[in-house]
Amino acid sequence: MAKCFQFTKITNNxxxxxxxxxxxxxxxxGVKCENYKIVPxxxxxxxxxxxxxxxxxxxxxxxxSPITPNSLLDLQLIVQQASRKNITLKPLGHLHSIxxxxxxxxxxxxxxxxxxxxxxxxxxxxxxxxxxxxxQLTNNLHHFGRALEGMPAYGDITVGGAxxxxxxxxxxxxxxxxxSQIVGLTVVDxxxxxxxxxxxxxxxxxxxxAFRVNxxxxxxxxxxxxxxxxxxxxxxxxxxxxxxSLMENSEKIVKxxxxxxxxxxxxxxxxxxxxxSKSKVVxxxxxxxxxxxxxxxxxxxxxxxxxxxxxxxxDFKLDFGLYLLQWFSLKxxxxxxxxxxxxxxxxxxxxxxxxxxxFCCPSIGYSHKMLANLCKECFWEEGGxxxxxxxxxxxxxxxxxELGSAIQTMxxxxxxxxxxxxxxxxxxxxxxxxxGLLAIDRGRESVGIEWALAGNKWTRPVTQALVQALVLKHxxxxxxxxxxxxxxxxxxIAFQHGKYQELFAKQMERFDPNGVFIxxxxxxxxxxxxxxxxxxxxxxxxxxxxxxxxxxxxxDKDCGDEGAFxxxxxxxxxxxxxxxxxxxxxxxxNRLAIFGLKVVSKQAExxxxxxxxxxxxxASTIYQESNNCQPSVxxxxxxxxxxxxxxNSSATTINFEDRRKVVxxx
Numbered sequence: 120m121a122k123c124f125q126f127t128k129i130t131n132n133x134x135x136x137x138x139x140x141x142x143x144x145x146x147x148x149g150v151k152c153e154n155y156k157i158v159p160x161x162x163x164x165x166x167x168x169x170x171x172x173x174x175x176x177x178x179x180x181x182x183x184s185p186i187t188p189n190s191l192l193d194l195q196l197i198v199q200q201a202s203r204k205n206i207t208l209k210p211l212g213h214l215h216s217i218x219x220x221x222x223x224x225x226x227x228x229x230x231x232x233x234x235x236x237x238x239x240x241x242x243x244x245x246x247x248x249x250x251x252x253x254x255q256l257t258n259n260l261h262h263f264g265r266a267l268e269g270m271p272a273y274g275d276i277t278v279g280g281a282x283x284x285x286x287x288x289x290x291x292x293x294x295x296x297x298x299s300q301i302v303g304l305t306v307v308d309x310x311x312x313x314x315x316x317x318x319x320x321x322x323x324x325x326x327x328x329a330f331r332v333n334x335x336x337x338x339x340x341x342x343x344x345x346x347x348x349x350x351x352x353x354x355x356x357x358x359x360x361x362x363x364s365l366m367e368n369s370e371k372i373v374k375x376x377x378x379x380x381x382x383x384x385x386x387x388x389x390x391x392x393x394x395x396s397k398s399k400v401v402x403x404x405x406x407x408x409x410x411x412x413x414x415x416x417x418x419x420x421x422x423x424x425x426x427x428x429x430x431x432x433x434d435f436k437l438d439f440g441l442y443l444l445q446w447f448s449l450k451x452x453x454x455x456x457x458x459x460x461x462x463x464x465x466x467x468x469x470x471x472x473x474x475x476x477x478f479c480c481p482s483i484g485y486s487h488k489m490l491a492n493l494c495k496e497c498f499w500e501e502g503g504x505x506x507x508x509x510x511x512x513x514x515x516x517x518x519x520x521e522l523g524s525a526i527q528t529m530x531x532x533x534x535x536x537x538x539x540x541x542x543x544x545x546x547x548x549x550x551x552x553x554x555g556l557l558a559i560d561r562g563r564e565s566v567g568i569e570w571a572l573a574g575n576k577w578t579r580p581v582t583q584a585l586v587q588a589l590v591l592k593h594x595x596x597x598x599x600x601x602x603x604x605x606x607x608x609x610x611x612i613a614f615q616h617g618k619y620q621e622l623f624a625k626q627m628e629r630f631d632p633n634g635v636f637i638x639x640x641x642x643x644x645x646x647x648x649x650x651x652x653x654x655x656x657x658x659x660x661x662x663x664x665x666x667x668x669x670x671x672x673x674x675d676k677d678c679g680d681e682g683a684f685x686x687x688x689x690x691x692x693x694x695x696x697x698x699x700x701x702x703x704x705x706x707x708x709n710r711l712a713i714f715g716l717k718v719v720s721k722q723a724e725x726x727x728x729x730x731x732x733x734x735x736x737x738a739s740t741i742y743q744e745s746n747n748c749q750p751s752v753x754x755x756x757x758x759x760x761x762x763x764x765x766x767n768s769s770a771t772t773i774n775f776e777d778r779r780k781v782v783x784x785x
Contacts, residue, residue, distance in 0.1 A: 170227065173215045174499040174510060179222035185211065187229040191305070191313065191341050194233075198339065199311030201226065202633050209638060210339045212250065212277030216284060216600035217512055218607060220334060220640045230279060233341060238263050244302065245347050249279030249340040253297070256345075257487035265347040266486045269295030269381070272548075273414060274491040279340045284600035285332040285558050287567070288490055289383040289548035291376050291519070296560070298331040299553045303344035306330065306337070309631030314338070329626035331555030334599060336641045337630045352405050353381065353489040355398040355463070355482045357453045362386060362393045366530070369523035376519075376549050381490065385544040386526075387449050388533045389442060389713065394452045394544070398489070407483025410466040410492065413543075415459060417498040425498070426508045426573075429541070433575045436698075436705055439712040441539040446716075448541055454478075463489075510542070513582060514569035514598035515589035516550065516559040522566055525593045529568075529585060532689035537710070538572070538581045545570045556623045557616055559596045567598065576683065576696040583693040587671065590615065591691075609646045620644065 168184045171177060183206075188194050201208050209223030210230050230250030236259045237246045243265065247256050254274035260266055271286035280286070281297045288295030302318040304327075316323045316330060330337060364372070365386065372395075376382040381398035417425075425444075432440035447456060455461045461478040466488050482489070498508045517525055529545075548567045550560035559565065568589060572578050589595035590606060596615045597606040606615075613620050624645050631637070637645075671692050672678055672685035678694035686695045 168227070170211075170214070170221075172217045172221060173213065174217060174512070176217050176509065176511065177219055177221065179219070179227075181209075181223050181225060181227050182206075183226040185227040185229040187232055189232050191307070194228075194307045194339055194341060195311045195313065197226075197228065197311075198307050198309065198635060202310055202635050205633075206635075207637060208339075208635055210249070210279060210335060212280035213252070213275055215273065215276045215280065218600060218602065218640065219638070220284070220599060222640070223638050228339070230277065230339075235342065238265070238347075243347050245345050246342055247278050247345065248342045249277065249282075251278050252276070253278065253281060253491065254487070254493055257491070260347055261350060261485065261487055264350050266350045267297070267345070268300060268348050269293040270487070270491050271295070271297065272491055274487075274493045278343060279335075280600075282331065282340060282343065283333050283335045284598070285555065285560075286600070287548065287550050287560070288381065289550075289567075290379070290381045291549045291551055291564055292378075292380055294551055294553075295381075296550065296553065296558075297343075297345070298555055298558065299551070300345050301331065301343045302346055304330055305341040305343075306630070307339040307341055309338060309633055309635040313341075314630070325622075326626060326630075328554050328556045329623055331553070332558045332599065334557065334640070334644070336627055336636050336638075336644065338636065350403050351400045351486050352403055352407060352483055353398050353486055354401050354405070354407070355381075355396060355411075355489060357394055357396045357462070359392050359394045359449065359453045362388070362391050365393055365526050366523075369526060373519055373522060383546065383548045385449075385452060385546055387445055387540060387544040388530065389537050389539055390445060390449060392449055394449065396452070400486075401483065403485070405483055407479075407481060408466045408488075409463045409479035409482050409484035410488035411463055411484075411490070412460045412494075413462065413492055414494045414497065416494050416496050418496055419500075422496075422498045422500075422508050429508065429573045433573065433577060436577055438537070438539060438710070439708075439716075441541050442713045442716065444541040445539040445544070448543060452543075509573060510571045511574040511582070512569070512571045512601045513586060514567050514601045515586055515595035516565045516567045516598065517589055517593045517595045519549070519564040519566050521593040522547075525568070525589060528588050528592060528689065532581065532584050532588065536581050536584075536688055538578050540570050540572065542571045556619045556626070557599070559598055561616075561619065568595075569598070569601070580686075580688055580693040580695045583671075584688040584691045587691040587693075588689060607640065607643055609643045612643060613646070 167180065167182045170179050170181070170185075186197065188197060198208065200206075207223050207225035208228055209221070209225070210228045211221065212230060214221050230248075233248040233250035234252075234255060235246075235248045236251065236255070238259070239245075240263070245256070245260060245265070247259075252274065253271060253276055256278060257267060257270065257274065269288045269290050271281055272288055273286075276286060278297065282301065285296055285298050294300050304316045306314045306316065308314050316326050318327055330340070333340070372384070375397070379397050380400045383396050385394040385396070387393070428440070428444070431437070432444075447459070450456045451459050452462060455478040460476050463479040463482040463484075464476045465479045466484060499510070546567075546569045548569070550565045550567060552563050552565075553560050555561055559567070572582065574582065586595075586597070586602065586606065590597065590611070597611075599607075616623075627637075627641070627645065634641075672694050673692065675684040678685055683694045683696045685692055687693075688695070
């Protein structure tokens with residue numbers, strides 16, 4: 120490792136940088152990089168600047184307000200002075216993570232101005248600043264007729280953040296993590312030295328493997344060099360079917376995933392429905408200019424209404440109301456629903472002038488518009504006196520060959536403790552094997568199982584049981600930017616990543632010997648237990664859910680809340696709140712109401728299909744239900760011919776079992 124050196128001449132005219140140097144030189148506790156030392160988190164109460172994760176569940180405390188560098192030299196100067204004066208640093212992006220990975224007790228660095236872009240027309244490689252947003256990268260590539268092979272689903276995260284946490288899309292055929300598409304990096308290490316890493320250099324292999332998912336603990340990623348592909352369009356079809364297919368045909372589903380350019384599915388357990396979403400790559404000359412709104416536009420008023428609605432229904436355990444919201448979300452994935460932006464609309468329409476957001480069908484558009492989206496008004500953002508929807512986000516990544524058994528385990532847990540997943544159901548996204556040391560898909564084809572809930576005392580026991588089951592029973596790895604801090608204890612990180620945790624810790628020592636980028640999260644990577652002094656949680660009184668030491672309860676006292684006790688759910692210890700007689704009665708009434716609604720829904724949607732002429736029309740009706748504007752009915756007709764009895768009447772009824780047979784072949 121290169122020896123740290125001290126600047127004796129400052130050539131940068133940035134006033135902000137000079138001010139920082141002045142502040143830092145007032146602190147006379149520095150060490151040189153060659154004298155190995157890990158800087159522990161501050162143990163005294165922190166005051167100063169406060170910032171939060173994007174949905175406000177993690178609140179960080181730092182001594183200094185963020186600083187905004189403009190250049191590589193600025194970054195070097197900041198790191199060199201911080202290394203000398205024993206100040207910790209944390210480069211920040213969109214803060215789209217809900218773990219204390221985003222926190223520092225020292226100086227946060229706002230990377231937004233490190234957003235340069237260049238494209239080499241000969242090598243077809245792009246170079247982009249670590250502070251640039253993903254949508255800036257893909258829009259710039261589109262200008263040159265290029266694209267990424269695949270991409271994360273949200274376009275407002277930064278390039279550096281996407282790499283640091285291993286953000287991903289969904290495919291077993293194509294790379295969808297930005298981490299797996301980089302071929303080189305420019306990094307400022309913990310001594311302020313500029314380090315260039317290249318995939319072509321064999322000596323850089325271990326370092327590249329560490330930086331592919333670096334957790335912000337190895338240095339500041341100034342820019343990355345990325346391989347690109349010719350721009351393409353994506354054609355997406357969504358279809359809702361009965362969830363028995365997950366149980367009976369998980370192997371066939373995986374086979375379908377491996378034959379699809381992009382594939383994901385959404386499971387709504389209490390509705391007994393699953394929405395399959397299959398996408399294929401088509402030529403840029405294919406007609407279609409759609410864009411996705413998977414994360415929809417939500418006005419402040421709408422967000423406030425839904426926040427109040429969800430909290431009221433959850434607090435009083437009115438599951439029927441949440442089931443209706445879940446039904447609304449399910450339908451929005453396959454068709455237009457009143458009051459919500461369609462999943463796919465026409466791109467570049469000027470909606471500010473009052474143009475209607477029309478459903479775009481067939482759903483075909485450029486890759487960067489169909490695979491990722493932005494929301495100008497996101498449901499988690501606050502404005503004025505309007506509060507946002509608060510929620511907890513979870514993802515565990517398991518080997519693909521565990522999919523069938525994992526779904527069975529989840530089904531058992533949810534059968535004994537039903538929960539409505541009213542945002543987007545339980546989302547299953549697939550990942551190719553990668554080589555990053557701490558990549559969640561390292562060395563195996565994987566499937567990420569994720570969900571979001573506005574967690575409360577009734578839903579958290581299910582979340583606790585599901586995450587424990589997926590990690591402990593099905594070889595799961597928790598996403599670095601989700602799940603809160605519960606499964607990022609030293610013991611759990613070692614359990615999930617084994618020897619690769621030690622290999623990554625060695626790279627931390629190599630690139631950051633003075634611990635400039637260390638934080639509570641990084642301490643746990645290094646097998647050091649942390650007291651979480653840099654961050655706090657919005658609902659810190661809920662012990663069993665929000666404290667590392669008692670996430671898996673051992674006794675009732677671990678659960679903290681009055682009326683909560685440690686119990687077994689699906690073979691795993693969780694904190695359950697005792698239901699009084701009134702709540703039990705409400706629960707029974709709600710479940711009966713949900714059952715009745717499901718019966719009526721199935722009768723209306725599946726058991727009776729009106730056929731006005733031929734089986735082909737019936738098949739077309741089935742496809743129209745699932746949002747396919749130009750259906751190819753030949754396959755369906757071959758299976759309907761055996762079950763449809765056209766007779767001489769103008770209408771024909773298809774029974775439920777016939778529908779099941781048809782669905783299995785769609």
